Amino acid sequence: MEDYYQYVIVGASAAGMAAAHTIRQCDHEVSIGIFTDEMDAPYFRPLIPFLVSGKKKAADMSMIGSGPYVEKNITINTGMRVIGLNISQKQIVLTDRSTVSWDKLLLATGSHPYMPKNIDGLFTSGVFALRTLSDARQMAKYVEQTKHAIMLGGGILNLKTAFALLEKGLNVTLVVYSPEVLSQLMEPEDAFLIRKALDKAGLKIITGVNAKAVLSEKGKVKGIMLDNGSELPCQMVCIGKGVRANVNFLADSGISVNKGIIADKYAACNLPDVFTAGDVAVTYDPVSGAPMMTALWTNAVEMGRCAGKNMVGIKTIYSGTFGILNATHVADEPFVSMGTVHTNSVDYEVYRYHKNNSYRKLVFSPDGKQLIGAVFVGNIQNAGLYRYVIREKMNINHLKQNLIDHSLHYGHLLK
């Protein structure tokens, strides 16, 4: 292994790979080394539920050579965990205490599943928190000895995983503490079409309750106990309660951390020549200026690209952060959620429309002059234009009716 690269990138997922490819596109000569503690070469993380369902093989998920990830001469060091930084020497420190030097460093270490402290028995065989390909392989194996799986949390990851398990013929129950599924991405009344589709698909959903403990027998899951006192038998439990940034290795490094790594608008850290991007980075809400972290593939790629440009000296402001930016298809129901969609607390101007199999909600600023968020369920056509209008903070006076009617097209945006 080399002990020096001009560009060292810690983390080989969305942000790290996007940055590496951006650097390579800008400069064909520089040396780029990526370090990941995972044993697998970079892969499209959002696809791992397909490994559980058997729809895709690990090889089909590889990032190298796929999509925009086609550049050459990027060294990927797998199975190498970075345990610390030596900023004054410009070095990263690996598990075996060996060091690798850099001129510019990107910290794109991502995040790990949050394991709720208030649920007992989470470290039992049969409890999964799907994050890596390795997790997915283990889960796929465990399916063989599972009849009933219980998913804790009603987010996208758990829904996708739930469907993978349903396809394997398991009974699946989703236990959601919020009043409705997908509560991070929409309000309960926005989710009713999706809920209907989930119910129809055979997913059992219990809302408003939390798990208290995982019950086990001979070290294996045999059920869960809910906080209302009832017990549900199951052989598998999946935790989908969000993620936390991987920042432990930065203790005493001098890098400014508050839950995640603090980034400025150029994706730079508080110390020179160190940058950050992706799930691990704390960025700022472009409107309110409040610090925010998003665990979204799309944001991670965009920020990784931005960091890559800044690392090679092309000053680029990262402006892409959307707290919410999700498109997915669950139970044959497509939906898109972006921008500000939780509207109960502030006096936003909100339009809701529901007909047959489609629903949309458009959220405008309280003065009605800006589109700030949108939810589409069923018909998601031209959602990209709405994202553009939100992101550019466009003056929407002449477009407002088109926005509300969902008739906006690019012709309207031409001068």
Added chain:
Amino acid sequence: MKFPMKGVIMQQPKEIFVKIDRCVGCRSCTMACAVEHSESKTLFGAISETPIPKSRVYVEWVAPDKKVPLVCRNCDEAPCMSACISGAITKNDEGILITDMDKCIGCWTCVMVCPYGVIGRHLETHKAYRCDRCPDRDIPACVEACPTKALVYDTVESYSASMRKHASIEITRSDRE
């Protein structure tokens, strides 16, 4: 409406240019596109196929009466390609964005980020589709079908030269008048 991509190869690539003032909204382009992307590649064959072939070019209308043909611009830093969570979208040697149908999982992230709204959702096959510049043809079907030459298939260099020539003719004509 001209958003030519920068050429990354030696030979100048051709683009589909749109002359909005020439479009009469006849939708010959959308018809030709759907036929070109059918199994039979004939109009009568195409209309009886299942799933029904889809056009990848769109003609929109803006009040009071402007028609706007829209087709994938093959953006330089294509948002769809970066956003795709399955690596299905690549740029080929000619600078054309291609969606790999085997890799597409129908998550619609590309639809969510395309600022032109030119990526369609094929509901039967559960795949995203877009203009592929008609790989089997010298001239894309939409361009060939346009009766008013509102769609032009040309290199950036040659197209801008023709625009300059057109402008100079207009200027000399107005001088004479």
